[in-house]
Amino acid sequence: MTSAPPASRELDLTGVPCPLNWVRTRLALEAMLPGQELVVRLDSGEPRESVPRSAREEGHLVREDAEHVRIVRR
Amino acid sequence: MTLTDAELERYSRQLVMPEWSGAAQERLRSAGAMVIGAGALGCPAATYLAAAGIGRIGVVDDDDIELSNLHRQPLHLTPDVGGRKAENAMVKLGFLNPEVVVEPFPARLEDLNAEALLAGADVVVDCSDSFATRYLVNDTCCTLGIPLVEAGVLGLSGLVLSIRPGESACYRCAFPVEPPAGSVPSCREAGVLGAIGGVLGSLQALEAIKLVTGVGEPLCDRILQFEGATAAPTVIATRRRADCPACGDLVRPAPTAAAKPERV
Numbered sequence: 001m002t003s004a005p006p007a008s009r010e011l012d013l014t015g016v017p018c019p020l021n022w023v024r025t026r027l028a029l030e031a032m033l034p035g036q037e038l039v040v041r042l043d044s045g046e047p048r049e050s051v052p053r054s055a056r057e058e059g060h061l062v063r064e065d066a067e068h069v070r071i072v073r074r
Numbered sequence: 075m076t077l078t079d080a081e082l083e084r085y086s087r088q089l090v091m092p093e094w095s096g097a098a099q100e101r102l103r104s105a106g107a108m109v110i111g112a113g114a115l116g117c118p119a120a121t122y123l124a125a126a127g128i129g130r131i132g133v134v135d136d137d138d139i140e141l142s143n144l145h146r147q148p149l150h151l152t153p154d155v156g157g158r159k160a161e162n163a164m165v166k167l168g169f170l171n172p173e174v175v176v177e178p179f180p181a182r183l184e185d186l187n188a189e190a191l192l193a194g195a196d197v198v199v200d201c202s203d204s205f206a207t208r209y210l211v212n213d214t215c216c217t218l219g220i221p222l223v224e225a226g227v228l229g230l231s232g233l234v235l236s237i238r239p240g241e242s243a244c245y246r247c248a249f250p251v252e253p254p255a256g257s258v259p260s261c262r263e264a265g266v267l268g269a270i271g272g273v274l275g276s277l278q279a280l281e282a283i284k285l286v287t288g289v290g291e292p293l294c295d296r297i298l299q300f301e302g303a304t305a306a307p308t309v310i311a312t313r314r315r316a317d318c319p320a321c322g323d324l325v326r327p328a329p330t331a332a333a334k335p336e337r338v
Binding site for chain 2 (some may be wrong): 019020022023024026027030031054057058
């Protein structure tokens with residue numbers, strides 16, 4: 001079985017402080033299937049530093065560009 | 075059944091724990107606990123269960139609040155002296171977390187009412203102060219198949235044990251001989267330091283949370299004894315007894331039947 005659903009979700013967490021932004025990210029990932037991608041918008045500064053770090057620590061694949069953090073659910 | 079914004083904020087510091095999850099939080103919210111006794115163990119146990127977001131708590135206690143209770147029963151404050159413990163616990167737990175439904179039972183748990191009081195609970199937290207009540211709670215939980223957290227404190231020490239009836243040792247398996255009445259001194263006679271109740275009651279809340287969410291490994295078949303004087307914890311292995319009058323006849327499920335946490 002290699003047909004992981006490619007569907008992705010977007011989550012705008014600008015204005016949401018730490019650690020509530022990671023709580024929401026985590027719950028969104030929990031509701032997704034492995035291989036699905038969550039695209040998150042975050043405030044710069046602490047949110048852009050800590051949410052990707054937390055996601056990596058839990059074993060998800062994380063890619064970042066200027067505007068988004070893309071997390072592939074493990 | 076999703077978590078509200080207020081719940082996400084209230085529980086955010088546990089929702090970020092790697093061991094926890096939204097599913098664990100929802101399992102906790104859909105669970106009901108019966109807390110037997112609102113004293114030295116029951117106050118911290120009920121406090122942390124309510125704070126963590128358990129769905130329902132029943133508090134069974136028929137005592138009034140006395141000045142001599144306050145050093146170890148932190149839900150009961152000086153202006154509450156003379157009130158009823160079960161009802162005061164409901165009020166204070168409601169202040170702490172209005173999302174939790176708290177029901178007071180100002181009654182003494184006895185042979186005649188034990189099954190009616192405990193039926194329907196997802197977990198029972200025995201914070202009673204007598205061996206007779208403890209054995210009755212254990213036997214009733216075995217009959218009804220309800221997971222149970224037992225504990226006791228005296229002086230500077232205490233112990234705690236989690237029980238999955240039919241799967242792990244019950245209180246009667248671990249302590250088959252009930253001490254004769256009067257052979258073990260009570261809190262009134264031997265005294266107790268309030269903080270020891272806080273340690274063991276908090277552990278009871280932790281165990282109850284583990285039992286209903288599947289997070290972590292409960293203290294089943296293991297008695298944790300804590301000597302406060304030296305801060306020395308000891309874990310003592312225990313096991314089911316085939317001839318146990320409380321749980322010996324219960325069917326042992328297959329070893330794979332234990333609930334496992336769902337990982338994120």
